[in-house]
Amino acid sequence: MAADLVPLTVAAPLVAAALLAALAQFLPRWVPDLTAIVVAAGVTALGVLLTLASRAHPIVYWFGGWRPAGGTALGIDFVVEPLSASLVALTGLLTTTSLVFSWRYFEEVGHLYHALVLALLAGMAGFALSGDLFNIFVWFELMSVSAYALCGYQIHQSAVVQGAINFTVVNSTGAFTLLLGIVLVYGRTGALNLAEIGEALGSRPPDGLVTVAFTLITTGLLVKAGAVPFHFWLSDAYAVAPAPVGALFTGIMSDLAYHTFARVYWDGFSGALGSASAAVRDGLLALGVASAVIGAVMCLLQADLKRQLAFLTVSHGGVFLAGIALLTPRGLAGATLFVITDGLLKAALFLTFATVVRSLGSGDELALHGRGRTPREALPALIFLCCALGFAALPPFGTFLSAALIHDSPGPGWPFPVLAACLAVTSAAFLRAGARIFLGWGPRHDPLLTSAPGKPGEPGEPGDGEPDHGGGGAARGRTALLIPALALVAAAYATAFVPGVAAEFITASHSFEQPRQTAHQVLTGHLPPSPPSASYTPTPGAWTTAAAATAAALALAAVSLRTPGSRPGRLRRVLVPPAKALKSLHDGEVGDYTLWFTTGLLALGLAWTLTLR
Amino acid sequence: MNTRTRALLFLPLGAALAAFLLWGLAGLPDFGSTQGPYARYLARHATAQRHVTNVPTSIVFDYRALDTLGEELILFTCVMGTALLLRSSREAEEQRPSDRPTSAAQRHLVSLLIPVTVLLGLWTISYGYLTPGGGFQGGVVCGAAALMLWAAGGYRDHRALTPTGLVDAAEGLGAAAYIGLGLAVLAAGHAFLANVLPLGSTGTLASGGTIAVLNWATGLEVSAATVLVFHEFLKEYVQTLPGAAED
Numbered sequence: 001m002a003a004d005l006v007p008l009t010v011a012a013p014l015v016a017a018a019l020l021a022a023l024a025q026f027l028p029r030w031v032p033d034l035t036a037i038v039v040a041a042g043v044t045a046l047g048v049l050l051t052l053a054s055r056a057h058p059i060v061y062w063f064g065g066w067r068p069a070g071g072t073a074l075g076i077d078f079v080v081e082p083l084s085a086s087l088v089a090l091t092g093l094l095t096t097t098s099l100v101f102s103w104r105y106f107e108e109v110g111h112l113y114h115a116l117v118l119a120l121l122a123g124m125a126g127f128a129l130s131g132d133l134f135n136i137f138v139w140f141e142l143m144s145v146s147a148y149a150l151c152g153y154q155i156h157q158s159a160v161v162q163g164a165i166n167f168t169v170v171n172s173t174g175a176f177t178l179l180l181g182i183v184l185v186y187g188r189t190g191a192l193n194l195a196e197i198g199e200a201l202g203s204r205p206p207d208g209l210v211t212v213a214f215t216l217i218t219t220g221l222l223v224k225a226g227a228v229p230f231h232f233w234l235s236d237a238y239a240v241a242p243a244p245v246g247a248l249f250t251g252i253m254s255d256l257a258y259h260t261f262a263r264v265y266w267d268g269f270s271g272a273l274g275s276a277s278a279a280v281r282d283g284l285l286a287l288g289v290a291s292a293v294i295g296a297v298m299c300l301l302q303a304d305l306k307r308q309l310a311f312l313t314v315s316h317g318g319v320f321l322a323g324i325a326l327l328t329p330r331g332l333a334g335a336t337l338f339v340i341t342d343g344l345l346k347a348a349l350f351l352t353f354a355t356v357v358r359s360l361g362s363g364d365e366l367a368l369h370g371r372g373r374t375p376r377e378a379l380p381a382l383i384f385l386c387c388a389l390g391f392a393a394l395p396p397f398g399t400f401l402s403a404a405l406i407h408d409s410p411g412p413g414w415p416f417p418v419l420a421a422c423l424a425v426t427s428a429a430f431l432r433a434g435a436r437i438f439l440g441w442g443p444r445h446d447p448l449l450t451s452a453p454g455k456p457g458e459p460g461e462p463g464d465g466e467p468d469h470g471g472g473g474a475a476r477g478r479t480a481l482l483i484p485a486l487a488l489v490a491a492a493y494a495t496a497f498v499p500g501v502a503a504e505f506i507t508a509s510h511s512f513e514q515p516r517q518t519a520h521q522v523l524t525g526h527l528p529p530s531p532p533s534a535s536y537t538p539t540p541g542a543w544t545t546a547a548a549a550t551a552a553a554l555a556l557a558a559v560s561l562r563t564p565g566s567r568p569g570r571l572r573r574v575l576v577p578p579a580k581a582l583k584s585l586h587d588g589e590v591g592d593y594t595l596w597f598t599t600g601l602l603a604l605g606l607a608w609t610l611t612l613r
Numbered sequence: 614m615n616t617r618t619r620a621l622l623f624l625p626l627g628a629a630l631a632a633f634l635l636w637g638l639a640g641l642p643d644f645g646s647t648q649g650p651y652a653r654y655l656a657r658h659a660t661a662q663r664h665v666t667n668v669p670t671s672i673v674f675d676y677r678a679l680d681t682l683g684e685e686l687i688l689f690t691c692v693m694g695t696a697l698l699l700r701s702s703r704e705a706e707e708q709r710p711s712d713r714p715t716s717a718a719q720r721h722l723v724s725l726l727i728p729v730t731v732l733l734g735l736w737t738i739s740y741g742y743l744t745p746g747g748g749f750q751g752g753v754v755c756g757a758a759a760l761m762l763w764a765a766g767g768y769r770d771h772r773a774l775t776p777t778g779l780v781d782a783a784e785g786l787g788a789a790a791y792i793g794l795g796l797a798v799l800a801a802g803h804a805f806l807a808n809v810l811p812l813g814s815t816g817t818l819a820s821g822g823t824i825a826v827l828n829w830a831t832g833l834e835v836s837a838a839t840v841l842v843f844h845e846f847l848k849e850y851v852q853t854l855p856g857a858a859e860d
Contacts, residue, residue, distance in 0.1 A: 007795070007805035014686055015792040021693055022785025025778055063679040065804035072650045076679045112697040115785075119690045126683065138683035145687055149694025155702045180634070187641040190649015212637025592614050598626045605633050 002053035006061040006078050009046055009088055009125040010139075013039050017118035024111030033103045036114040040095040040121060047089025047125075051082045055504065057527050058511070058518065060131070068523045073193035077522060079131035079267075082508035083336045087128045087252070087259055090340050093491075094251045094347050095121045097484040101351050102244040104477050106467055113153070120146040120248065124256055131522060133182050133268065134192045136260060140178065140224065144171050147253060150245040151237050151465075159464045160240040166590045167237035171223060173597060174230065178220025184213035185268070194267040195519035201272040206612045210272050214612075215605040217264060218284075219597075225257035227321055228291040229600040231314045232586060232593040235298070238310035240465035243354030246306065250313045251347030255320060255339045262324045262332060266515050277327055279611035281411070283604060284325030289415055291318025296425035298586065300560070301579055303366045303449035305353045305433060306464070309346060312391065312426045316342050319406070319419050326411040329513060329534070333505035334405025337495070341390070341398030344492035348485040349387040349430070352380050355481050356437070357466055364451050365433040370440030377438055379482050384434035386489045392427030392553040393420070393546040395538075398495035401502055404542035420545050424552040431557035442561030448572070448579055506534040664812040665742040665821040673747065674827040678806045681827070682791055685834055689788045692838040696781075699845045703852075715766035723765035730758040738832035742821045748831030755832070756839020763847055771847070780841045787834025794826055 016039045024032040053059065058081040066075025099117060102109065123143030130136045148171075152164030186192060188209055189200035201210060219230065226234035238249050265273075265280070273280050295315025302308045316338070323335030357363040360371045372381060393403040403423065407416050435441040495501060510531055511517070517528040585592075614622075648656070655668055655676070663671040673681050738751030762771040795806040803809050806823070813820035821828075 004799070007799060010683075011792050011796055011799075011805060014682070015789055015796065017686075018689065018785045018787075018789035018792065020785070021689070022782040022789060025781060062804060063806050064675060065807040066676055069654065072654050074651070074654065075676050110697060110701065112693050115693055116690060116697065119686060119693075122686070135677075135680055135683065138680050138687070142683055142687050142690060145694060146690045149690070149697055152698055153701075155698045184637050184641070186649070190647075190651055192651075207640055208636045209638075209640025212633060212640075215633075216637075587614070589614065591616070591619050595614075595619055595623055595626070598623070598630055602626060602629050602633065609633075 002049055003059045003061055005046055006050065006059060006080055006129070007063065009043055009050075009078075009129060010122045012042060012046075013118040013122040013125070017115040017122070020111060020118070021115040024114065027111075029109075032111050032114040033099070036118055037096060037099045037103070039118060040092055040099055042092075043121060043125060044089055044092030044096055047085055047087075047092050050080050050085035051089060054080050054082050054085055055508070056530055058521060060522050060525075067525070068193075068196075071196070071199070071523050073132070073191065073196050073523065076135045077131040077193065078126075078129040079194075079263075079518065079522060080129055081512060082504065083332070083512055084128045084259065084263070086340060087256060087336070088125045090343055091121060091124045091128070091252050091256070094248055094343065094488075097347065097351070097488060098244040098248050100484050101247070101354075101481060104481050105244060105354065106242075113150075116146045116150050117245070117248075119143075120150065120253075124253060127260055128256055131194050131267070132192050133185065133194055133197065133264065136264070137175070137179055137182060141175060143253065144175060144224070147245075147249065151241045151249070153242050153245065154240075154465050154467060157240070157464060162588060163236040163240035163465075166233045166588065166593065169590045170230070170233035170593050170597065173594060174220045174223025176220075177216050177223070177601070181213045181216030181220060184209055184216070188213075193522070194264065195515075195522035197268045198271050198515050198519050199523070201269065203271050203274060205275060206272050210269070211608050211612050212605065214269055214273065215601065215608055218261065219601045219604065221257045221261040221264070222287065222321075223597065224254060225261070225321070226254045226291075226314050226317055227287050228294045228314065228318070229596045231291065231295070231317075232596060233590075234314060235307050235310035235586060236588055238313065239304060239306040242465050242467065243351055243357075246309075246465070247347040247350040250309055250350055251343040252339075254313060255317060255343060258317065258320045258324060259336065259339065262335075262512070266513055267518060270513075270515050273612060276612045279608060279613075281325050281327050282611070283607050285322055285412070285415055286607075287604070288318045288320075288322030288325055289418055291315065291321060292419050292422040293318070294582070296422040297579075297582060299426045300429045301448060301450060301583060302429070303364050303446070303451045305356070305363045305365060306350070307450070308365075308429050308433065309350055309353070312429070313346060315422050315426050316346075316391070319403075319423065322415050322419055323406040323409070326406070326409045327513070328409045328411060329506050329509040330405050330409035330536075331411065332509040332512060333502065334402050334407075334409065336509070337405060337502070337505050338399065338402035341402055341492045341495050344488045344495075345387045345390045345399070348383060348488035348492070351485040351488075352383045352387075352482065354466060355478060356380050359478060360437075363464075363466075365436050366444060366446065366449060366451060368437040369442075369444045370437075372438040373440050376478075379479065379486070381434060381438035383482070383485055383489055384430060384438065386493070388427050388430035388434060388553070389550065390489070390492060391430065392424050392550045394550050395543055395546045396496055397493040399492070400542075400546050401496040401538065403546060404538035405502060405506070405536070407542040407545055408536075408539050416545065420549045421552070424549040424556060427550070427553035428556035428560065431553060432560050435557065435561060448576065450583060502536040503534045506536055507531045510534065660815065663808070663821060663824065664815040665824055666816055667742050667744060667747075670742040670747050670828070671821070671824060673749075674742070674821075674824040674831075675808050678795075678827060681831065682795070682806070685788055685791060685831055688838050689784060689834065692784065692841050696841060696845050699849060703848070720765050720767075723761050727758050727761050727765070730761060731755060734758065734836070738828065739818065741828050741832075742824050743816065743818070748828045748833075749835050752832045752835025753839050755836040756843065759840040760843045760847075763843075768847070768851065771844075775840050775844050777841075777844070780837050780844060784834055784837035784841055787830050787832075787837055790830035791827055791834070794823060794830065798823070
């Protein structure tokens with residue numbers, strides 16, 4: 001029964017998008033708003049239903065009814081298992097929230113906006129579920145092209161054009177890289193189905209073609225995910241996306257690529273690379289830790305709230321990648337749960353920024369110094385605080401449970417303290433910004449922080465990417481705008497208290513990491529045995545580390561709010577040159593970004609050439 | 614980083630990237646030496662299973678019809694995104710369109726070619742599952758006819774024949790028809806996009822079942838998308854022509 005509903009995850013939003021583009025111009029404004037919200041809510045419900053229905057074993061859906069013949073896949077399949085289905089539910093939920101928010105947020109919005117948001121939703125759902133390598137590329141492209149257009153929505157602002165162009169150029173390069181990797185795999189195996197590729201590559205040790213193809217596919221997906229050093233486009237693009245769209249980008253779009261990477265690795269390559277899994281793990285861990293560290297440092301150095309959140313996305317993406325890289329059920333379960341809980345918080349915060357920008361007139365923490373010290377701003381201040389503490393994995397809530405799973409996974413022990421420190425640093429950035437804006441603490445100027453270029457933070461100026469609005473409408477409907485954000489925060493915090501949620505995710509991850517079993521089900525239809533049930537409670541070590549991270553976040557926020565003039569700290573003088581150097585790499589030059597992309601691809605390729613045996 | 618430094622840094626990196634890619638490409642089987650299992654299966658069975666003589670079309674609209682759905686929606690989204698951005702960036706109300714003077718020879722020749730182009734496009738779509746062609750290819754040819762109207766000097770005719778509302782609607786309905794057929798089949802109790810219509814006799818226009826329907830839906834969507842892109846970019850272009858500002 002549930003199996004018959006699988007195609008609706010992509011077909012429903014797409015048919016609604018097409019019909020809205022065709023007909024909405026003849027209809028009143030509320031029709032596209034309501035249609036889009038209903039469809040997105042439907043996809044959310046479908047995601048939840050499929051998560052529950054696929055717990056015993058994955059649901060394999062063959063489009064066009066083309067079942068494999070003699071081990072050869074003829075058509076395209078979606079492989080629905082609890083991890084990807086729960087990410088579809090998250091995608092649907094964030095899209096619903098974003099659409100509810102934009103209903104009040106945009107005073108005027110063209111009918112094509114809804115069509116594009118629905119296309120983005122379908123692209124993300126297909127990207128999460130597809131079991132066919134080329135089909136994954138198709139959904140990758142669909143979500144990319146709709147994201148490019150939505151990112152550039154306020155095209156008359158020059159920063160928006162630049163951000164959207166950087167986004168388009170770097171992501172298209174990533175798409176070509178991914179496609180080239182797919183071509184190599186198809187040339188070798190004659191197959192596009194992931195299960196069939198896994199069987200065809202077999203357990204032979206990897207040669208040049210497999211190494212190069214795996215490097216290209218990994219790079220292509222990590223560009224979308226925004227891992228260091230492929231992340232440069234992300235802060236430029238997310239900083240200029242209008243709030244409802246930016247919430248989708250930072251909440252789920254980039255992180256989805258990590259999940260798809262995990263699927264491509266396990267189903268397609270884990271057999272061929274199984275003997276070298278330590279090399280795969282170390283390469284990915286290096287990228288994950290680099291992303292976490294560089295993202296966290298850059299996050300702390302920004303004064304612009306949207307850029308802070310963009311770099312937090314890079315940093316926390318590194319934590320997800322590290323969780324996946326451990327190649328253990330707990331690591332994968334923790335990473336997936338982290339994508340969900342952290343995604344809810346990030347989306348909530350992005351929406352809250354938009355209301356702060358609208359009522360206080362700037363999106364820059366220095367310009368906003370003390371401006372939020374009114375009772376009217378209590379609700380945004382509360383959301384700020386909850387999100388910031390959530391980013392530091394505050395026990396015992398949702399993000400803590402996710403981080404604890406990664407902490408308690410078998411594998412090398414060195415990355416976790418680094419990752420926890422990065423969580424603390426990103427959290428401190430938002431605690432600092434919140435204290436400065438809503439309490440008026442700390443100095444008004446800080447030479448270490450970058451404000452958005454050319455924006456003195458004049459009251460009444462919209463932030464980059466946000467729509468102009470009449471000055472009088474600032475307070476109208478404010479609480480209604482914040483309710484969706486508050487609901488997301490509550491959901492993120494409450495996730496930890498869903499009975500057995502950690503154990504369910506471990507069980508699902510265990511099946512996820514049994515590629516031969518999945519391939520057998522996909523290619524012959526034999527159902528796998530029921531997965532062994534797992535149980536999980538965070539260890540004392542996880543509690544201590546997370547509590548330390550929260551305490552460190554509070555301490556770091558306090559330190560970074562001290563007036564630099566009062567005691568010309570030697571520490572600051574030491575910190576300024578490397579901070580400037582790191583910032584100067586993020587210069588908005590798309591040519592430089594391409595150079596870093598090439599460097600990263602080659603470094604990963606070289607490392608794997610030497611170690612994959 | 615200035616352009617020169619960047620170029621100097623890129624030279625060794627680019628060379629290393631080329632070497633890395635060549636190493637991967639060297640692992641491919643020699644040209645024509647092997648046929649993958651999928652290719653072998655389709656070459657043997659596709660015509661018998663689907664009653665169409667153009668096997669690639671049967672892959673595009675049947676075996677891998679979901680890819681085509683996604684690709685069609687990529688085109689749709691690209692065009693809609695372009696339209697969204699260009700329309701919102703045009704702040705001033707447009708001037709009345711005016712024709713560009715061209716030579717009589719150009720007008721007559723191009724006017725003569727327009728019906729030929731439309732016919733060629735429709736033929737390419739209709740016979741897409743019998744001979745090389747199909748909805749994508751034919752749709753682009755049909756869309757080109759709208760551009761030729763402009764090339765003949767008839768910008769006013771071009772604008773009159775491609776009103777935004779109509780082209781938007783045609784594009785959206787073409788895409789919706791493709792998905793709608795899949796949904797109708799699903800509602801009837803089959804798999805999404807399953808080919809459940811009668812397959813007809815091989816080699817005639819009445820063959821292929823849903824392949825023919827999806828082919829036409831794609832043809833409509835791609836024609837409208839091509840027209841719409843030309844339409845939007847022409848609007849941008851005519852604003853830059855001398856005299857556009859003075860009207």
